[in-house]
Amino acid sequence: GEKHRLSAEIERIVQGHLKYKYEDVSDGWDLIHQEGEMKVYRREVEENGLVLDPMKIFHTIKGVTGHEICHYFWEFQYRMEWETTLDSTKIIEVLDPQTVVFYQVHKRVWPAAQRDSCFWSHIRSFTSSDEDQPTWLVVNYTTSHLLAPIKSPQVRIVANVALICETVINEPPLNPKDIKRENIECKLTYVAFVNPGGWVPSAALRSVAKREYPRFLKRFSSYVLEQTRDKPILF
Numbered sequence: 001g002e003k004h005r006l007s008a009e010i011e012r013i014v015q016g017h018l019k020y021k022y023e024d025v026s027d028g029w030d031l032i033h034q035e036g037e038m039k040v041y042r043r044e045v046e047e048n049g050l051v052l053d054p055m056k057i058f059h060t061i062k063g064v065t066g067h068e069i070c071h072y073f074w075e076f077q078y079r080m081e082w083e084t085t086l087d088s089t090k091i092i093e094v095l096d097p098q099t100v101v102f103y104q105v106h107k108r109v110w111p112a113a114q115r116d117s118c119f120w121s122h123i124r125s126f127t128s129s130d131e132d133q134p135t136w137l138v139v140n141y142t143t144s145h146l147l148a149p150i151k152s153p154q155v156r157i158v159a160n161v162a163l164i165c166e167t168v169i170n171e172p173p174l175n176p177k178d179i180k181r182e183n184i185e186c187k188l189t190y191v192a193f194v195n196p197g198g199w200v201p202s203a204a205l206r207s208v209a210k211r212e213y214p215r216f217l218k219r220f221s222s223y224v225l226e227q228t229r230d231k232p233i234l235f
């Protein structure tokens with residue numbers, strides 16, 4: 001598509017996520033939560049007393065495709081229907097049909113100051129040679145923007161988040177037209193590097209993250225299942 005001021009950065013960040021997606025979580029990652037198909041890993045990282053813990057979540061959702069998951073994650077108009085941790089969200093710029101800039105105000109995490117975030121959000125798909133279904137991904141990456149001035153007392157978070165989805169078709173029928181939702185599942189990898197942008201008590205932030213990430217992914221998955229239940233499959 002047409003290039004714009006963020007094209008080079010987007011390429012760099014997207015390729016970075018694809019490179020690390022296959023990094024195994026055996027060294028340095030702790031499994032902190034397991035629920036059904038969902039496995040939540042965290043690396044404990046602190047920088048000058050600030051908790052930066054990278055999160056990595058693997059989940060398998062039966063009955064939806066990776067395209068559907070990324071569609072509902074990226075499209076702005078659904079956001080407030082599944083995001084329970086936001087006070088507001090709005091698009092402040094559209095850079096191309098796959099790239100927008102969002103500004104969001106997050107619900108206050110007591111006793112910390114209220115957070116806000118501004119990031120470019122990019123959706124794309126690609127097919128590797130060996131797989132038949134395309135991989136879909138969404139990356140949300142902090143960016144500065146004239147229409148999202150930093151204003152006290154809100155604290156701007158710095159986030160680098162990726163949702164990478166593969167679609168598996170189990171027992172594919174001879175004719176692809178006959179594929180049913182019970183034959184499909186989405187295998188997703190969600191990574192989040194969130195710098196809270198200002199001091200938050202380590203224990204408080206760790207317990208909020210441990211509770212909120214699984215909760216948000218569970219809620220988001222059920223939202224997509226409910227939205228797609230009686231719709232034609234979006235491959």
Ligand SMILES: CCCc1ccc(-c2ccc(S(=O)(=O)CCO)cc2)cc1[C@H]1C[C@H]1c1ccccn1
Pocket residue numbers: 083085104106109112115117140157159161192194195196200205208209212213216
């Ligand atoms: C003090 C920092 C608090 C805090 C701010 C923000 C976020 C956060 C940012 C972005 C995304 S997303 O996946 O890109 C969906 C778009 O909104 C998810 C979460 C996480 C936390 C940490 C607390 C954790 C958390 C995790 C999930 C939901 C809410 N909070």
